[in-house]
Amino acid sequence: MPRRAPTTDAVESPMVLEEHCAGTLHMARCHRQWPGIIRSTSGRCWRWSILRVHCQHVLASDNDYVGYHCEGGQQRMKFSLFILPSWPEAEPSHQSRIFHEAVEQIQYAEELGFDAVWLAEHHFTRFGIVPSAIPFATYVAARTKKIRIGTGVSVLTFHHPVFMAEETAMLDVLSQGRLDFGVGRGQVVYEYNNFKVEYDSRTRRFQEIVDIILGLWQTPGFTYHGQYYSVDDLTIAPVPVQQRHPPMYLAVSRTPASVQVAVSRQLPILTSANTPDEDVLGIRALYFQQCAAIGRRPPVEDMPFFRHVHVAEDEQQAIDIPRDSVTWVRDLNSLRRTLTGGSEIYRDLEHWRRTRTVKVPSYEEELQTTAYFGTPEQLVQRIRWLQQEHQVEYFGASMSYGKMKHTDVMRSMELFARDVMPKFR
Numbered sequence: 001m002p003r004r005a006p007t008t009d010a011v012e013s014p015m016v017l018e019e020h021c022a023g024t025l026h027m028a029r030c031h032r033q034w035p036g037i038i039r040s041t042s043g044r045c046w047r048w049s050i051l052r053v054h055c056q057h058v059l060a061s062d063n064d065y066v067g068y069h070c071e072g073g074q075q076r077m078k079f080s081l082f083i084l085p086s087w088p089e090a091e092p093s094h095q096s097r098i099f100h101e102a103v104e105q106i107q108y109a110e111e112l113g114f115d116a117v118w119l120a121e122h123h124f125t126r127f128g129i130v131p132s133a134i135p136f137a138t139y140v141a142a143r144t145k146k147i148r149i150g151t152g153v154s155v156l157t158f159h160h161p162v163f164m165a166e167e168t169a170m171l172d173v174l175s176q177g178r179l180d181f182g183v184g185r186g187q188v189v190y191e192y193n194n195f196k197v198e199y200d201s202r203t204r205r206f207q208e209i210v211d212i213i214l215g216l217w218q219t220p221g222f223t224y225h226g227q228y229y230s231v232d233d234l235t236i237a238p239v240p241v242q243q244r245h246p247p248m249y250l251a252v253s254r255t256p257a258s259v260q261v262a263v264s265r266q267l268p269i270l271t272s273a274n275t276p277d278e279d280v281l282g283i284r285a286l287y288f289q290q291c292a293a294i295g296r297r298p299p300v301e302d303m304p305f306f307r308h309v310h311v312a313e314d315e316q317q318a319i320d321i322p323r324d325s326v327t328w329v330r331d332l333n334s335l336r337r338t339l340t341g342g343s344e345i346y347r348d349l350e351h352w353r354r355t356r357t358v359k360v361p362s363y364e365e366e367l368q369t370t371a372y373f374g375t376p377e378q379l380v381q382r383i384r385w386l387q388q389e390h391q392v393e394y395f396g397a398s399m400s401y402g403k404m405k406h407t408d409v410m411r412s413m414e415l416f417a418r419d420v421m422p423k424f425r
Contacts, residue, residue: 075301076425077392077393077421078115078304078393078394079113079114079394079395079417079424080116080117080150080394080395080397081105081106081114081116081117081397081398081399081413082117082118082120082152082306082396082397082399083105083117083118083398083400084120084122084128084401085099085130085400086126086127086128086328086329086401087126087129088126088328088402088403095129099129099136101400101409102400103139103143104406104410105406105413106140106143106144107144108413109413110145110146112413112414112417112418112421114417114421115147115148116148116149116150116180116304117147117149117150118304118306119133119140119149119150120153121133121151121153123155123191124190124194124342124343124344124345125336125343125345126332126344126345127332132154132159133151133152133154134164134167134171137149137175137179138171138175141171141174141175141178148179148180149171149175149178150180150181150249151180151183152270152306153183153184153249153251153270154181154184155184155186155191156183156205156206156209156210157186157192157197157201157202157205157209158186158191158197159209161216162212162216162231164213165213165216165217165236166216168213168217168240168246169217169236169239169240170238172241172242172246173241177240177241177242179242179246179247180246180247180249181248181249182248182249182251183248183249183251184250184251184270185205185206185251188336188337189337189339189340190336190339190340190341190343193340194341194343201228204226204227205228205229208227208228211226212226212229212231214245214248215231216235217236217239217240217246218244218245220235221233222235247268247302249267249268249270250267251269251270251271252269252270252271252287254279254282256286259283259286259287260290263290263291263294266296268303269283269284269287269303270303271284271305271306272306273306273307273396273398274308274330274333274370275370276370277370278369280305284303284391288391300391300393300394301393301394303393303394304394304396305386305395305396306396306397306398307372307395307396307398308322308326308371308372308373308398308399308401309371309379309397309399309412309416310322310371310373310404310412311373311374311375311376311412311419311420312375312412313415314375315375315378318373318375318378319367321404322371322373322401322404323363324403325403325404326366326401326402327402328349328402328403329402330360330361330366331352331353331360332349334358334360335347335356372397376420377419379420380420380423383424384423384424395424399412399413399416
């Protein structure tokens with residue numbers, strides 16, 4: 001008789017166990033494919049399937065549920081575009097063009113079949129000139145019809161929680177329920193000093209703001225008293241269209257504590273396109289492990305894996321075209337992280353390059369760790385590796401950065417949508 005699978009919060013209906021695999025080879029395969037899985041003390045691996053999703057569980061004993069892993073290789077992978085409007089030119093007159101090119105890229109992404117766009121927020125920098133993602137997202141909502149619109153991320157500690165709850169609710173209404181609300185604390189010291197917000201208070205402030213936003217979205221007459229923020233008997237209007245509320249995503253750092261916050265709040269995580277593959281996969285493995293420890297399925301289909309992407313018919317062109325742009329972004333981002341106040345906007349980047357003491361990765365290193373540049377076939381191979389070996393079911397492409405020409409970005413998007421995305425759908 002087949003055994004009945006253990007029931008957890010992550011499994012909505014019982015699934016019938018099809019096969020008991022106690023062999024060393026199968027166990028090795030499980031742990032190789034999902035490094036974050038908790039190893040079984042009994043050496044058993046139970047495998048069953050439901051629909052087209054292959055699931056693997058590891059049991060410490062006959063009744064203890066310890067780990068859960070779901071391979072969605074047969075499912076439709078989701079794809080998104082990450083937008084970071086950079087301002088490399090000296091004159092402010094270019095800023096209008098930069099924004100309008102970004103919107104044109106988003107509209108083209110919708111036409112090409114991308115599922116979502118993510119908009120980054122940054123302050124006092126050429127690295128990204130969107131100081132608040134919400135008004136930009138509202139404009140994008142008016143210029144599109146179906147693509148989902150994510151903030152990647154809104155730095156909550158620089159915004160008042162009540163105003164943010166109202167703004168995001170209105171955006172969800174105006175977009176007809178297309179908001180994906182990505183949030184984070186921010187890591188750059190000079191931004192905190194410029195806003196006169198104590199850097200060491202960011203974790204507690206962030207937690208209180210999340211509590212208040214979620215409360216105001218869902219609860220009429222909401223009351224909350226925290227160390228930094230309080231509301232009394234407050235009801236907002238409008239309220240979000242999406243129920244229970246718009247999806248919230250949490251940007252995480254490399255610390256176990258930040259991952260634990262996401263798991264405890266049952267939120268999918270966002271990671272940076274600038275973080276090397278190995279580190280991002282380690283963060284995701286830790287997230288999977290913490291989900292498994294409490295019997296919760298990790299929402300892999302809602303966790304975008306962001307990478308810098310450029311696609312061309314010729315491999316060398318795909319490498320050469322983004323070289324100056326990636327180098328500019330990397331160096332400028334490194335410079336701004338050395339500041340304690342002010343801005344790098346009119347700093348001499350060339351002087352900093354000549355005198356810097358911080359180590360930065362080479363372009364060749366970035367091609368191996370963060371940059372997915374190549375032909376469509378090479379991109380398919382790299383993304384397939386992510387999907388099969390690391391359970392990536394949502395891939396985010398950052399294609400416009402630094403000094404990238406609009407025409408090159410649009411061509412790369414076209415090739416990616418035509419020759420890469422269909423291989424995963």
